[in-house]
Each structure stands twice: as structure tokens, then as C-alpha cells.
Amino acid sequence: MSFDIEATIKSMLEAMKGVVGDNWKDVGSYAGQILQNKKEVFRQLVEEKLRGDITEDEFASELEDEKDTFEAELDALNVLKKAMIQKAVNAALDVLYKAIKMAL
Amino acid sequence: MKLAISYRTRDSVPLRYCLALMVLLSGCSVKMVADYNAAGAQEIIRIAKVVDLFYGDLLETRYEERSYDRFAEKYRSVEVDLRGLMFQNRIRPYNRESTRISEIILDKWIKYKNRHKSQWEKYRLPEDSPDKIKASEIYKDVLVEKHRRRFQRLFIAIAIAEEAKKLAASDVNEGDQE
Numbered sequence: 001m002s003f004d005i006e007a008t009i010k011s012m013l014e015a016m017k018g019v020v021g022d023n024w025k026d027v028g029s030y031a032g033q034i035l036q037n038k039k040e041v042f043r044q045l046v047e048e049k050l051r052g053d054i055t056e057d058e059f060a061s062e063l064e065d066e067k068d069t070f071e072a073e074l075d076a077l078n079v080l081k082k083a084m085i086q087k088a089v090n091a092a093l094d095v096l097y098k099a100i101k102m103a104l
Numbered sequence: 105m106k107l108a109i110s111y112r113t114r115d116s117v118p119l120r121y122c123l124a125l126m127v128l129l130s131g132c133s134v135k136m137v138a139d140y141n142a143a144g145a146q147e148i149i150r151i152a153k154v155v156d157l158f159y160g161d162l163l164e165t166r167y168e169e170r171s172y173d174r175f176a177e178k179y180r181s182v183e184v185d186l187r188g189l190m191f192q193n194r195i196r197p198y199n200r201e202s203t204r205i206s207e208i209i210l211d212k213w214i215k216y217k218n219r220h221k222s223q224w225e226k227y228r229l230p231e232d233s234p235d236k237i238k239a240s241e242i243y244k245d246v247l248v249e250k251h252r253r254r255f256q257r258l259f260i261a262i263a264i265a266e267e268a269k270k271l272a273a274s275d276v277n278e279g280d281q282e
Contacts, residue, residue, distance in 0.1 A: 065215075071204070
């Protein structure tokens with residue numbers, strides 16, 4: 001019966017790296033899309049305000065709603081990150097469990 | 105006595121720890137997000153379509169005909185759907201973010217509904233009233249388009265939050281089951 005803690009930790013890290021690597025681009029792509037949307041929405045809002053298409057009150061109201069929309073998008077991003085962490089940690093725990101099982 | 109302790113430490117105790125650890129780890133997994141709900145994901149798409157169609161209809165309607173009454177029934181029906189979506193999210197554990205997104209969606213829907221209603225009432229004021237507004241101000245095209253896009257982004261956010269849960273549920277023990 002032997003249990004190589006160093007090799008197990010290395011395997012756990014490899015398992016986590018694999019999961020994070022596979023899914024990181026999804027998080028990055030959605031984060032990029034959120035920022036792009038934000039830039040575009042603010043540019044439009046300012047233009048519409050300057051042209052007089054929207055009033056001062058409407059401008060303020062839209063800014064408020066934009067803040068909430070941004071919060072919602074960040075919440076979605078947060079779930080993506082949490083899901084990725086959950087998957088990565090469970091993959092590492094699975095490696096640990098298998099290593100212990102083999103050592104016994 | 106010393107010998108007994110030494111014996112336990114060298115042989116039985118590590119084995120006992122290992123067995124205990126194994127038992128613990130066999131049912132041990134980290135949970136940070138709610139389980140994926142396929143029916144919930146479908147419901148999000150369904151409501152998103154209804155809301156998008158609502159704004160499409162609003163844009164197709166001439167300014168003079170954008171009365172609140174004309175859209176009141178649809179406002180109420182979507183509000184019921186959105187409230188249902190919020191409750192469904194609220195009762196699920198590990199679901200703080202989706203609950204918050206659904207609250208924001210409902211909040212915006214009610215806000216725009218109330219604004220439409222109050223603008224309509226201002227339009228119906230007598231001609232000489234200082235608060236009377238023009239038909240084009242009941243619900244401006246520029247705002248309809250903005251609100252339509254905002255809801256699209258909000259529904260994308262809640263749909264992504266739901267789909268992410270599917271990612272979290274990936275089966276790390278797949279190999280064991282085969």
C-alpha cells in the first residue's frame with residue numbers, strides 16, 4: 001500500500017487545468033461581449049441625448065436601467081465562473097478519491 | 105501503554121483515517137451552483153420570444169394607436185410569466201444570481217408598463233392641459249427599440265446562467281459508470 005501525495009497533487013492540478021482551459025474561452029468571450037455592448041449602448045445614449053431624441057429624465061432612467069442590466073450580465077458571468085470552479089474542483093477531488101482507492 | 109499507542113499509530117490509525125477519508129470523499133463533491141433545469145431553460149426562451157414579439161408589435165403600431173389599453177392584457181400576461189420565472193429561481197438552492205437576474209427582468213417589465221400607462225394618461229389629458237403630451241411621446245420608437253434590446257440582453261444573461269449549470273454538472277465519474 002503506497003500513496004504518493006506529490007503525484008496525486010500533480011494529477012489533481014492537471015485535472016483542474018484541463019477543465020479550466022476547456023471552458024475559460026466561454027467566460028472570456030461572454031465578458032468581451034458584455035463590454036462591447038456596454039460601449040455601444042453608452043455611445044448611442046449620449047448621441048440620442050445630444051440629438052434631443054430622448055429627454056433628460058429618459059436619459060437618467062436609461063442609465064439606471066443600464067446599470068441593472070450590467071449587474072445581471074455580471075451575475076451570469078459569475079455563474080459561469082462558479083460552474084467552472086465547481087467542475088474543476090470536483091475533477092480534482094475525483095483524482096484524489098481514485099488515488100486513495102488505489103493505495104488501499 | 106506506550107507500546108499500545110505506538111502500535112495503534114503505526115498500523116490501525118492511518119488505515120482508519122484512510123478508510124474514513126475514502127468514505128467521506130466517495131460522496132464528496134463541491135456544489136456552488138444549482139442543478140441545471142431543462143424545463144426552466146425552455147421557459148426562459150419561451151418568455152423571451154413573447155417579450156420580443158410584444159416589442160415588435162409595439163413598433164408596428166402607429167403612435168396614435170399605442171394606447172396602454174391596447175397592450176394591457178399582454179403586459180399582465182407577461183408579468184405573470186416573469187413572476188413565475190422569479191419564483192422558480194428563488195426556490196432553488198445555490199441560485200442567487202439567476203434569482204437576481206429574474207428580479208431585474210421583472211422590475212424592468214413593470215417599470216416600462218407603468219411608464220407606458222402614465223404616458224398614455226398624459227396623452228389623454230385635455231388639449232389645454234400643460235402636462236398633455238403628443239402621441240409620439242406615448243412610447244417613443246427610440247425607447248421601444250432600447251427596451252427590446254435590453255430585454256434581449258437580460259434574457260441572454262439568464263439563459264447563459266442556466267446553461268452554465270449544465271457545464272458544472274459534467275460527470276467526473278463518467279469513467280466509473282461505463
